[in-house]
Amino acid sequence: MRMDELHIPRYRKIYEMLRRHIEEGVYQEGDFLPSENELCKLHNLARPTVRQALDALVKDGYIKKHRGKGSIVSRKDPKAIGILSIVGTTSAVGRHNLQTKILTPPTLEQWEEPFFYKLSNREKESGCIRLERLRLVKEVPVFYDINYLPNINLPRFTSRKMENKSLFEVLRKNYKIDVIGGDQRIRAIPAKEKVARYLQIAEGAPVLHLQRKLETNRNGYCFYSSLYCNTEEYSLYGKF
Amino acid sequence: MRMDELHIPRYRKIYEMLRRHIEEGVYQEGDFLPSENELCKLHNLARPTVRQALDALVKDGYIKKHRGKGSIVSRKDPKAIGILSIVGTTSAVGRHNLQTKILTPPTLEQWEEPFFYKLSNREKESGCIRLERLRLVKEVPVFYDINYLPNINLPRFTSRKMENKSLFEVLRKNYKIDVIGGDQRIRAIPAKEKVARYLQIAEGAPVLHLQRKLETNRNGYCFYSSLYCNTEEYSLYGKF
DNA sequence: TACTTAATCTTGTATATACAAGTCATATAA
DNA sequence: TTATATGACTTGTATATACAAGATTAAGTA
DSSP, X not given: OOOOOOOOOHHHHHHHHHHHHHHHTSSOTTOBOOOHHHHHHHHTOOHHHHHHHHHHHHHTTSEEEETTTEEEEOOOOTTXXXXXXXXXXXXXXXXXXXXXXXXXXXXXXXXXXXXXXXXXXXXXXXXXXXXXXXXXXXTEEEXXXXXXXXXXXXXXXXXXXXXXXXXXXXXXXXXXXOEEEEEEEEEEEEOOHHHXXXXXXXXXXXXXXXXXXXXXXXXTOEEEEEEEEOTTTOEEEEEO | OOOOOOOOOHHHHHHHHHHHHHHHTSSOTTOBOOOHHHHHHHHTOOHHHHHHHHHHHHHTTSEEEETTTEEEEOOOSOSOTTSOEEEXXXXXXXXXXXXXXXXXXXXXXXXXXXXXXXOOHHHHHHOEEEEEEEEEETTEEEEEEEEEEEOSSOTTGGGOOOTTOOHHHHHHHHHOOXXXXXXXXXXXXXXXXXXXXXXXXXTTOEEEEEEEEEEESSTTOEEXXXXXXXXXXXXXXXXX
């Protein structure tokens, strides 16, 4: 008995559509988006709904709005990846450019000791689902990440296919888990052998290391990830 | 002839009020704000107006909203949100531990070519005030930053003493310039000779490199900084 | 007691409407 | 020709209303 909880709000749909169009170049840097009223008529929506979508695009840095003029596409730098904000990597880079390889499928294990964030007893007892991925942008390996999810009420997670899927999306669509915030530590470190091999760079070359804690809408449920990033060609990007 | 725009939107007023209350401790970490309907009645506003204010508080990291529950104050540290602050491996670094040395006092120059952000003609023509600093935490050099400010309406800036002062504070107190946003790119790179010397690390050792654009409340006025960070002992920390 | 149900809080989504204010092209008058 | 004014766009602010959906508490039932 599963009622369809795939219900996505309308403002979200039009947000995704416009973002996709911007990423695909339908609208380019400097172009004007259709006006709010035009978007209303086109998609049969009320203006506040359209505005909600546009505000999200502003927040994520895709457009800038000017009173009296319109909404201008402002996404300048496709090489900068907006992973620092709340959006996941997929959302930041654009789906078509991003390829995800699973190095280790989701596996139930004990937590590593010591872990880079302090864990509650409940988290420790539940064990840890570990997932290693390599993510490529235009065939170039850019991210190597290890994700740690407390094994609490995630039925069949270990048998899910994750290839070329966004972790955030799998969590949202299948488990109704939304990321609502988090924090992260960032360092520049020399690549160790394994990291260097995965990212195809020299051992000892500088890589970005992020340790993140992601908070979710499930009360008290957090997950963690350790992320190595090759910034030779791409750089991390954040707005604030 | 500029008539004073004394007209401040209502949603802005209530936003400012709630923010002040949070900063002053009227509402503390973990407290619930009054519900949207209560705020409506209290201030005689419609709910969308109140929601606009609350959404701004969410965006700025002061609160988190939970459907069915309410708005919870989440501001942990009083630092500007999104601007990565520094944290030690064991305990957080207090203001008293931070020391700022001026390597090059504010000097009027031409802009470097090429510059790491695209500049407007107005910015180019005005020239650039350049300021180099070294920032130490507990006597250890951690940041080496170069700041670039367009020379537009900044009287006597080049003769200001900046030693052990915050650039943000000088701008706010003396020129009424507030930073309201910005974006940044982050890379891990090998330290070149000069950077290595300043940060007292080996040449070629990994350092964090941030290139930031800071937007201000002055219409169209932005400034820029390039920041090298030694993350061997300290790491950058950010909430989102 | 233990469990279920219902009521009632909360925020989220969505519509319809109105007017203010900034921008720009064009028509009009000097 | 050169200003000026107008009108038709744009986004910004604000209200009133309705229902959906999550969370919590209290009442009711086994």
